[in-house]
Amino acid sequence: MSLPAENMRVVLASRPVGEPTASDFRIETAPLPVPKEGDLLLETLYLSLDPYMRGRMSAAESYADPVEVGAVMVGGTVCRVLESKAQGFAAGDVVLSFSGWQTHSVADARHVRRLDPKAAPVQTALGVLGMPGFTAYAGLLQIGRPKHGETVVVAAATGPVGSAVGQIAKIKGARAVGIAGGPEKCAHLAELGFDAALDHHAPDFEERLAAACPAGVDVYFENVGGKVWDAVLPLLNTYARVPVCGLVAYYNATAPAEGPDRTPALLSRILTKSLTLRGFIQSEFVKDHYVHFLADMSGWVREGRVKYREDVVDGLEYAPSAFIGLLNGQNFGKLLIKVAE
Template sequence: MVESTRIVLASRPAGAPTPENFRIETAEIPAPAEGEVLLRTLYLSLDPYMRGRMSSAKSYAEPVEVGAVMVGATVAEVLESRAPSVSKGDVVLAYSGWQTHDVAPAHGLRVLDPAKAPVSTALGVLGMPGFTAYAGLSRIGKPQPGETLVVAAATGAVGSTVGQIAKIKGARTVGIAGGPRKVAYLNEIGFDVAIDHRAPDFAEQLAAAVPDGIDIYFENVGGSVAEAVYPLLNNYARVPVCGLIANYNATGVPAGPDRLPAFYGRILTKSLTVRGFIQSEFVRELYPDFLREMGEWVAGGRVHYLEDVVHGLAAAPEAFIGMLEGRNFGKLVVRVAD
């Protein structure tokens, strides 16, 4: 038996999560059965979708039960294996959640090669966030040379990758982020224009940045950013809807008039394609191509990535709360162990 430290959902949040919604506890992990492996977590991914899993509202995935371990992708070391496909000492991509140790079926793991890229990238640019950008852009956004793409939360793991892939495809890229430091980073990695959504004249800056309109808006945020974008969409513009982080902590409908009729009017009169998606629907079709192409782009310096690393499992709740408030800078990961 191995003792694991884990963070469980103590209660469901009403509005923004608080530290009281989480609880740290220990539990004994049994020895792996045939076909299973014992894992020690090295890195834990923190992602916006986890806020939805804390809620009991109906969604595309089952909610985390109160008292259960918080969900999440992990990079882990194999301490013991009872499966021929995985060996002791391998480093793997798993889905162990917020805990230091786990026993998992070997068939659900991907063995990583630390010689090709830092293993933490399997949680970011070479993992689910990177694949989300790749799939949403290639199957819904479909950027063409000379078109204009706008992406919000552009320094995040998804947004920064979206902009860089679009640039590779020949599009003009406009990134929206919060604060001068993040805006400067977007300029460093090759965005054509970077805009601070906290600026009092944000809407005017955005309109000036897209004199020919917007052909693709990769939606990560919603809220006031989306309200500034939608009047600027061109005919036949495509809107992959990946996330709506501005609304995740909402406890009621926004104040003011109902904007839905005007939104439907734009979809109709401008022949817009607005398509929500979950990255898992494209895995079977696109994942091998993603690993090959993104691996080449990262190795060749065509796609850059930034990681915001916090240390120790106990730091996960506060880091997660901060991410929902936009305090992270880059892909947020927890280094659980060396």
């Protein structure tokens, strides 16, 4: 197999102020990386785009180091092995890696996982059978712990995490109430089996949410924050659990929100209702729960109990615009960049 001459990559050109723009990214070419002993030379097939990447573009303190200006943007990938210098791997193998926004990369073979294209479409390792699916599985079952008959509300419910949360909640016997943006997305939630779907753009959103949760809310899976959180908070029952997975409403904020300090009211609600609010990063659950996730979720997908939707954009050069659209809710399902066949 002849190797390509160059690697195309998308690097962080500047740290965004507010919403990222195209000028915050730069597309460049570089020589093909050379693997050393124990390494694999990889060709990217699919790149995952996810909201957490906005935080990695910032130098603010976070759970992970920021991407340095001039460095390749981070991201999960499905790759084909072009050249192996590691035992147990051969050219043509398909692997899950973290190669970022580039067409080619070198990875330590110890840090990749081989995928079986016959078991499931390989790109699902970046979605329902990958990090987003595991985020939903671990956050809901380890923190939310829904009981039969309880009401589970999830924001950004048509995204790869939110859609899995609602469907797992149904499998566990709970009511699933999804919040999404627009009638098309709400209709999709009905197709997934959600008991109710609310459009957060509706002028009477708060009233509709309250009507959809007549017995209150026992579990709220937080992906958004903002006005959605404001609408859910008064509905939380005593002992309600809130897995805090993401806060996309605030990712582009450049200053604290205006208005009165509502922290005392929030703390009072937490105290009087005995609420559990628990932020989490999916990686903290990998050691104890990932194997169970793969077994459970693979079975649910095969049985049709968990359905998924993918939003695939062709071409690495379109990753910046697709990512900006993701932060504005323009994607519909798991957003992937198809980099190569």
